[in-house]
Amino acid sequence: MRLATYNVEWFNALFDDEGRLLEDRGWSARHDVRRAEQIAALGRVFGALDADAVMVIEAPDTSRGRDGVRALENFAARFALRARKALIGFANDTQQEIALLYDPDVIEVRHDPRGAPTGKAGRADAPRFDGVFRRDVDVDAAPERIRFSKPPLEVAARLRASGAALRLIGVHVKSKAPHGARTPDEAMRIAIENRRKQMAQCIWLRQRIEQHLAAGDDLIVLGDFNDGPGLDEYERLFGRSGIEVVLGEGDGVRLCEPHARMALGSPTGVRPVSARFWIREERRYFQALLDYIMLSPGLCVRAPCWRIWHPFDDPACYRDRELREALLAASDHFPVTLDLDI
16 A cells, blocks of 8 residues: 655645635745646646555645535545545644545545543643643743644554554644744744744654554554754754654664654765755755654564655656656645555
8 A cells, every 4th residue: 555645835725715726827825836836736746646545734724614625525536536535633723734635445544533631731641632731841840731733633544455454643743943033032932942842742642652552553653743853953952853752762662764764874964855945035945854654663564665755856756857847836845655565
């Protein structure tokens, strides 16, 4: 089977309130890309992926006036995708949902959140992802109340052909960027505060992972972590990245992810990248490894094959001119796929 994770930059801006695609010459939310151009590019990319299931990060909004499931299924119908049914979990108020677009002929799925509801008081022991996690993140002996702005999507999945059961957790961890800062000191304060929250979210996620590992579940954790080893200078304050926490540390059971392993082995050298951002002030692109697909040990022996669909780093993507241009127009992230014998 093939799984993918794909952060689609402002996917929501490509639909009207009825979930219909806006295939016109209006500007998309991507820099210098028209809506019709981004939609066509996304259709080309999703078609090329031909995945059994795609964890869509920044999926269309679900709220009182909009339906992200309807929007995604309209998109899939427009381009005759196999992955044509959509599932979301806990909706959020950021207009960027986490959703699974999947082929119902191949895989059965349901939203299956674990953990206890918390109320405002919160819990310290792996609460439900739409709740509150109590964790002292600033070393003042007073636990803060941590929330996910985009609660992870927990999926119970079963493959129709083999009957194999899988647990999927789709993730979009908080950005560390100091948005809204007006001075260098304020930017540093916000960045450190965001790093603390991001680390707490990764600890919360790792607690849930350890529950599944203890139960012997076949687990796949995938999505955009806005983090990676050696990605920024604030990592030195914490001694490690959030990715290392999620993968497992010390004597803990490790998840496997080859791109993360390469980055950990060479934090300042050559590494894979999955995202490409235009830095307006410096008139250049910044690239980073932010998107991962992590496997529990039982799945690591099933001939897994990972691929980042980077238009300049993947030879097959580069040779296909139409696909190469589509990947550049579709999003500021590139898809990551996993082929697995299961």
